[in-house]
Amino acid sequence: MSQPFIPERFGKYPVSGILGRGAMGAVYKAFDPDIKRAVAIKTIRLDLLQDGSPAGSLAARFRNEAQAAGRLAHPGIVAVYEFGQSDDCAFIAMEYVEGCNLREYFARKTAFEEADIVSIMVQLLEALGHAHERKVWHRDIKPSNLIIMSDGRLKIADFGIARIEATEMTQVFTVMGTPGYIPPEVYRGEAVDHRADIFAAGAVMYELLTGEPPFAGAAETAKFKVCNEDPAPVPADDRACGLAHFDPAVMKALAKTPDQRFQTAASFREALLAAHARPVNATVSEATVIVPGERRSRDPRGPSSANAASTSGRTPWPAGWDPATLGCVEVQLAQLVGPMARVLVQRAARRCADVDTLLNILAGGLDSVDEQRDFLSKVSVVAAKTAQGRAPIRLAAEAIVTDSRAPTGQPGLGAEQIERATRVLAMHIGPLARVVVKRASDRARDLEQFYSLIAEGIPGELDREAFLRDVRAGR
Secondary structure: OOOOOOOOEEOOEEEEEEEEEOOOOEEEEEEEOOOOEEEEEEEEEHHHHOOOOOOHHHHHHHHHHHHHHHOOOOOOEOOEEEEEEOOOEEEEEEEOOOEEEHHHHHHOOOOOOHHHHHHHHHHHHHHHHHHHHOOEEOOOOOHHHEEEEOOOOEEEOOOOOOEEOOOOOOHHHOOOOOOOOOOHHHHOOOOOOOHHHHHHHHHHHHHHHHOOOOOOOOHHHHHHHHHHOOOOOOOOOHHHOOOHHHHHHHHHHOOOOHHHOOOOHHHHHHHHHHHHOOOOOOOOOOOOOOOOOOOOOOOOOOOOHHHHHOOOOOOOOOOOOOHHHHHHHHHHHHHHHHHHHHHHHHHHHHHOOOHHHHHHHHHHOOOOHHHHHHHHHHHHHHHHHOOOOHHHHHHHHHHHHOOOOOHHHOOOOOHHHHHHHHHHHHHHHHHHHHHHHHHHHHHOOOHHHHHHHHHOOOOOHHHHHHHHHHHHOOO
């Protein structure tokens, strides 16, 4: 299968990889040589920007995004740097953001603690307040447009259907948005202002509190519920225990008429702070943040009280793990990597559910085979902590001993498959593809495991499925 063409540059920005592709255009990772920073380049074909194009409304959204986000400067909003044009497409150069959107968290059934819910909402409402003060309303606030970065900060993306007050940017957007987050006035054909974003923010918070959207269903079902039904109250079960004090604020944000809602993002924020009645974290906790490409094994009920108590104020260990076991691993790893050991153990523990895999992940991140052997020998004390510990640790040690074997000698795994996987993966993650493929080839016992290990490093379920489909097509 032929590989898609990746341009060398857009304007002054050299391209290093592709982040996503669609019928209208693509998004690339690139580099700004003047400021020395990574950027994302969002493109649209020039023929779609011409008057009379059947995709004209989408082209207008593209221009709108550049104009709306370009007039905003806030740490909680993905920044737009430049609108430009190359030979066959127009492009927006924007801030490159590494993180996972909130929809990914919901898909993984992440159970947010109260402190994280409040942190997410305060960050969202502060960014919306900045936009509203500048007469820009987003009009498509939803989980997939809210990115939680690896450091726990939140960014709002995609101002493609934003409205800028007192411009001619069109009533063609009045029925656009995402079902379940569109307020009733849009469906009724009434005037829409910044309070549409208040409604959508309320819908996001409802899902943070309950794990379910307030107006679920297909488009017509969601429309009926939004216009005619109030969402169910937060259920009185273990999942939502202790969060009902946010109900009045959420229900006010979801009021059917704009006048009954909070009139500003700041007033919604103040109501949440009053209900929370304690200091607010500036970022989402490290224990909750999903690092792109990592799998999580998280107890949907959240961390146990024993687990939380064992941290003495530090970020708790992932739920489902014995804190003493992870503490032993941290102590041994710290002798090789220093204070970063705790973060590395936390992240590895989120990706797996057994000691064998945990130790292999941690050992694989060390610089040399000698360090890997040293770590595994010292951490053998963990074998006494679990009933099945001895065999997994022996297997981990054996994996290190045989780590230098040639990948092309493994059953069904040759140079052609490795090169093909590298090319396909590069379309999803860029230049890091070769490193990821090398690590997978060193660990895989067969071709199918090789592909699966690579796919684990691709953020987003749809991208993982696309990689597996494409890479298997040539077998």
